[in-house]
Amino acid sequence: MPRYLVERSFPDGLEIPQNDAGASMIAGVISNNSNEQVTWVRSFVTGDKTKTFCIYDGPTPESIRRAATSNGLPVDSISEVTVLDPYFYAGAGDL
Amino acid sequence: MPTLERGELLAQLGGYVERARTGSGTFVFLDGEAGAGKTTVARALIAETPKSALLLSGQCDPLSTPRPLGPLLDIAADPESGLADIVEIEDRYEIFAQVLDRLQHSIRPVLMVLEDIHWADAATLDMLTYLGRRIGDTKALVLTTYRGDEIGPDHQLRPVLGDLLTKPDVYRHTVEMLSTDAVRILAGERPVDAEKIHRITGGNAFYVTELLATDGSVPATVQDAVLARVGKLDADARKAVEAVSIAPRSMEPAHITALVGTPSEAAERALHAGVLVGDRSGYRFRHELARIAVDAAIPSPRRIEYHRKMLEILDESDDTARLAHHAIETSDRDLILKHGPAAALDAVRRQSHHEAVRFFAAAYPHLIALPSKDRFRSLERYQESLSSADDQAATERIAAEMLDIARELDDPLLLGRAYRAHSRAIWLIGRTEASNIAARKSLQILEPLGDSEELVLSLRLCAHNEMLDRHYEAGMDYCRRAVDVAKRIGFAVEHAWAILTMGTLEMIKNNVDEGIRLIEESIELGKKAGAPRLESVAYGMLGSGGGEVKIYDRALQWLDRDIELGSAQDEDYGVAYSKAWKARIKCEQGHWDEAVALAEEVATYDPSVARVSPVTALGALGRVRARRGDPGAEKALRESIEMGASGALQHIWAPLCALAEMYWLQNEPDKAIDVLEAPLQRVLTTDTVWGRGELAYWMWRVGGLGEVPDRLATPFEMMIAGDWEGAAAEWNRIGCPYEEAMALSEGDTAAKFQALEIFDSLGARPAGQWLRSTLRAEGIESIPRGPRQATRENPEGLTSRQAEVYELITKGLSNGEIAERLFISQKTVEHHVSAVFAKLGVTSRGEAIARALEPQ
Numbered sequence: 001m002p003r004y005l006v007e008r009s010f011p012d013g014l015e016i017p018q019n020d021a022g023a024s025m026i027a028g029v030i031s032n033n034s035n036e037q038v039t040w041v042r043s044f045v046t047g048d049k050t051k052t053f054c055i056y057d058g059p060t061p062e063s064i065r066r067a068a069t070s071n072g073l074p075v076d077s078i079s080e081v082t083v084l085d086p087y088f089y090a091g092a093g094d095l
Numbered sequence: 096m097p098t099l100e101r102g103e104l105l106a107q108l109g110g111y112v113e114r115a116r117t118g119s120g121t122f123v124f125l126d127g128e129a130g131a132g133k134t135t136v137a138r139a140l141i142a143e144t145p146k147s148a149l150l151l152s153g154q155c156d157p158l159s160t161p162r163p164l165g166p167l168l169d170i171a172a173d174p175e176s177g178l179a180d181i182v183e184i185e186d187r188y189e190i191f192a193q194v195l196d197r198l199q200h201s202i203r204p205v206l207m208v209l210e211d212i213h214w215a216d217a218a219t220l221d222m223l224t225y226l227g228r229r230i231g232d233t234k235a236l237v238l239t240t241y242r243g244d245e246i247g248p249d250h251q252l253r254p255v256l257g258d259l260l261t262k263p264d265v266y267r268h269t270v271e272m273l274s275t276d277a278v279r280i281l282a283g284e285r286p287v288d289a290e291k292i293h294r295i296t297g298g299n300a301f302y303v304t305e306l307l308a309t310d311g312s313v314p315a316t317v318q319d320a321v322l323a324r325v326g327k328l329d330a331d332a333r334k335a336v337e338a339v340s341i342a343p344r345s346m347e348p349a350h351i352t353a354l355v356g357t358p359s360e361a362a363e364r365a366l367h368a369g370v371l372v373g374d375r376s377g378y379r380f381r382h383e384l385a386r387i388a389v390d391a392a393i394p395s396p397r398r399i400e401y402h403r404k405m406l407e408i409l410d411e412s413d414d415t416a417r418l419a420h421h422a423i424e425t426s427d428r429d430l431i432l433k434h435g436p437a438a439a440l441d442a443v444r445r446q447s448h449h450e451a452v453r454f455f456a457a458a459y460p461h462l463i464a465l466p467s468k469d470r471f472r473s474l475e476r477y478q479e480s481l482s483s484a485d486d487q488a489a490t491e492r493i494a495a496e497m498l499d500i501a502r503e504l505d506d507p508l509l510l511g512r513a514y515r516a517h518s519r520a521i522w523l524i525g526r527t528e529a530s531n532i533a534a535r536k537s538l539q540i541l542e543p544l545g546d547s548e549e550l551v552l553s554l555r556l557c558a559h560n561e562m563l564d565r566h567y568e569a570g571m572d573y574c575r576r577a578v579d580v581a582k583r584i585g586f587a588v589e590h591a592w593a594i595l596t597m598g599t600l601e602m603i604k605n606n607v608d609e610g611i612r613l614i615e616e617s618i619e620l621g622k623k624a625g626a627p628r629l630e631s632v633a634y635g636m637l638g639s640g641g642g643e644v645k646i647y648d649r650a651l652q653w654l655d656r657d658i659e660l661g662s663a664q665d666e667d668y669g670v671a672y673s674k675a676w677k678a679r680i681k682c683e684q685g686h687w688d689e690a691v692a693l694a695e696e697v698a699t700y701d702p703s704v705a706r707v708s709p710v711t712a713l714g715a716l717g718r719v720r721a722r723r724g725d726p727g728a729e730k731a732l733r734e735s736i737e738m739g740a741s742g743a744l745q746h747i748w749a750p751l752c753a754l755a756e757m758y759w760l761q762n763e764p765d766k767a768i769d770v771l772e773a774p775l776q777r778v779l780t781t782d783t784v785w786g787r788g789e790l791a792y793w794m795w796r797v798g799g800l801g802e803v804p805d806r807l808a809t810p811f812e813m814m815i816a817g818d819w820e821g822a823a824a825e826w827n828r829i830g831c832p833y834e835e836a837m838a839l840s841e842g843d844t845a846a847k848f849q850a851l852e853i854f855d856s857l858g859a860r861p862a863g864q865w866l867r868s869t870l871r872a873e874g875i876e877s878i879p880r881g882p883r884q885a886t887r888e889n890p891e892g893l894t895s896r897q898a899e900v901y902e903l904i905t906k907g908l909s910n911g912e913i914a915e916r917l918f919i920s921q922k923t924v925e926h927h928v929s930a931v932f933a934k935l936g937v938t939s940r941g942e943a944i945a946r947a948l949e950p951q
Binding site for chain 1: 688691695720724726727860914915917918919920923927
């Protein structure tokens with residue numbers, strides 16, 4: 001399944017409370033995602049909380065968009081990505 | 096056979112029967128490996144079902160070439176079924192409709208059991224698909240059993256499972272293997288090693304019972320177990336058992352005696368020993384595995400003798416499939432030729448094309464023995480049965496043989512037919528150029544012979560090819576000639592088809608009214624002449640033709656009509672193409688989510704059915720991705736282009752332009768020119784103003800156009816001439832927002848800002864970015880920032896975010912609740928709330944809500 005980086009903008013700043021309400025909101029997001037076979041892996045958020053960079057696994061970019069719509073989340077852009085880790089190269093010089 | 100460990104499954108199935116009583120039908124696929132006990136479960140369900148229910152049961156047989164609709168014919172033979180009339184009906188879908196009607200309107204709930212559908216013929220599978228899609232409103236439980244572990248990825252049953260299991264009221268259940276405990280219970284008092292038996296058999300119910308039936312030590316294989324049991328019988332009983340083993344399912348007592356000369360008591364003894372069981376058609380094995388075990392142990396010469404003798408015994412039978420089965424088992428050429436083609440023709444009549452193909456394929460190596468003309472006819476029928484789903488090599492080999500025979504017989508009529516058959520066959524696999532050549536060759540040969548049906552068919556084929564290639568004059572010419580000859584010889588059906596082709600040509604030439612008139616005329620003619628498929632094809636032509644000349648509203652209506660007509664007949668080919676065209680239109684209209692949804696639907700259809708559908712659907716999907724800037728655009732577009740490369744240009748000029756557009760927006764105009772070069776040259780040899788227009792426009796856009804060609808569709812012509820305002824107005828009238836924005840972006844700053852708004856509202860990121868950088872380069876300031884921040888003013892002068900907050904206030908939500916709903920902080924909400932109050936001129940929530948309730 002391809003991995004996508006999704007950029008989102010929240011002009012008012014994204015705020016998810018650290019309580020039961022927040023937890024149930026997240027659970028709802030995950031549940032809607034699964035209807036499209038989309039998995040939310042991890043998100044990175046800017047300091048002022050106006051922008052997020054979210055890593056998703058999903059079958060197509062369209063599934064990402066549909067999941068976003070059902071969760072009421074904005075989509076600025078979608079890019080297909082693969083992981084590059086410095087550890088991949090660790091020790092390569094020793095071989 | 097006890098029903099251990101099946102309680103839950105039986106309860107569920109029993110529940111479905113109850114539901115059927117109330118008019119809520121269910122379709123069940125019961126999966127289990129051979130010997131797992133599917134039949135036992137089915138029998139148990141039947142035993143449990145109250146006598147008040149109507150039981151219809153049929154089985155599919157392991158014939159090398161099954162009888163079309165065999166199990167249904169068995170059911171119909173039962174007077175209780177009320178389906179006796181269906182044997183008279185020729186049209187498959189009428190048969191299915193009658194069966195459905197029975198299931199819907201039966202006074203009693205119906206339990207319909209169809210066993211071993213992994214052996215089902217194609218017509219039966221079609222019936223199951225038909226019923227499964229409509230089961231909800233019936234008073235029936237349709238229970239089918241199959242061996243999931245024996246059906247490979249290309250098995251005919253797979254697409255049926257894939258299709259139906261996504262539908263409501265269709266379920267799959269599995270008959271699981273027995274546990275060690277169950278084995279222990281079955282063994283009863285006997286001191287057997289239950290674990291060892293479970294290990295050998297894997298818990299397979301049949302194997303377990305076979306092993307338990309042998310006394311002494313446990314045999315290593317099930318075949319050994321079965322043969323050991325048979326070996327205990329006396330000589331006559333053994334012979335009777337052998338005889339029964341060569342029948343695909345069961346054998347009548349009279350046939351057993353005729354085959355091996357044993358008295359009728361011999362089979363009875365085998366029955367008492369538990370080796371055979373009796374059913375209403377005679378004797379059979381308890382399980383097919385046992386039959387195979389016995390069959391495999393018969394020495395080959397004796398087997399062939401048995402099959403040969405069976406043919407003599409069955410000589411008067413009209414079960415052509417059964418006769419062909421035995422004939423094939425004899426490997427005797429004369430017998431195969433005697434029975435194979437008859438079975439094939441039966442299959443063709445029942446529209447069971449896969450079966451027809453299999454019969455022909457079995458007979459094919461022996462056809463050489465037939466006289467030439469008969470061989471030709473057989474090959475012709477064989478090729479007609481082959482669709483694009485089948486062996487391409489076979490298609491061409493057969494065509495080559497037909498040509499050889501025709502030349503050998505020096506018969507121009509046959510030669511003409513051979514070329515035409517060849518042409519049709521290779522068009523389906525996408526070899527358009529070669530197909531055209533063959534069609535013209537056919538015509539060349541038939542023309543000098545004067546009027547004939549063959550001549551009309553070949554003329555129309557050539558007309559059809561020219562239409563596909565968008566050659567108006569040539570196409571019309573062939574059409575007129577076809578109409579003339581057809582009228583002279585009274586060939587009404589072909590007359591109608593020729594008029595349809597003429598109408599399509601007019602549509603494409605942009606003579607829309609004339610085109611519609613002719614196509615509607617062809618529908619009338621088609622109904623009178625009895626050409627049932629014509630209406631659906633005509634709507635498809637109207638839809639795709641209308642889409643091509645961009646009369647979107649009407650095109651969508653026609654396409655919906657075609658989909659409606661086609662779906663009633665499970666006509667997947669036409670439905671897939673019309674859906675693909677809808678996707679393309681929705682893409683052009685800027686309804687991108689809808690376009691994607693339709694394209695994804697088309698992807699679920701069997702790709703071997705016809706290429707044009709996935710080509711068109713992928714093209715639309717790729718274009719949406721490219722315009723949105725989403726990943727996977729290039730891949731989808733290139734796949735579409737490659738798949739459609741050997742076909743008609745009309746299917747791929749849209750993805751070609753979409754690819755060029757993508758490269759241009761990525762600032763790689765040279766790549767775009769490469770993409771467009773050859774197709775542009777090709778399209779200029781055709782008469783489609785929209786194809787010429789779009790390709791020429793993009794070539795102009797990327798700076799690769801020399802002289803401006805003539806006969807381009809109006810908005811494209813305007814764009815190239817610099818009339819951006821006229822072009823934008825045209826695109827607006829037609830309903831293409833993206834193209835409208837492209838035109839506006841050639842205008843003054845105000846027009847560019849308008850274009851930006853359109854791009855942003857569509858979510859066209861690359862185009863938006865391109866336009867923004869153009870504006871910046873021109874030194875324009877105060878460029879609107881982007882869709883997120885676009886302030887769409889509403890009557891109260893609230894920003895979109897403020898309007899959202901306002902709406903939630905009127906729903907009675909507190910600030911905290913609003914914050915949760917919108918993923919923002921409570922403080923921010925309070926900020927928005929005061930802004931809203933200020934703009935509305937109110938000081939409290941209550942006033943704000945009251946304001947919302949005021950009439951506008």
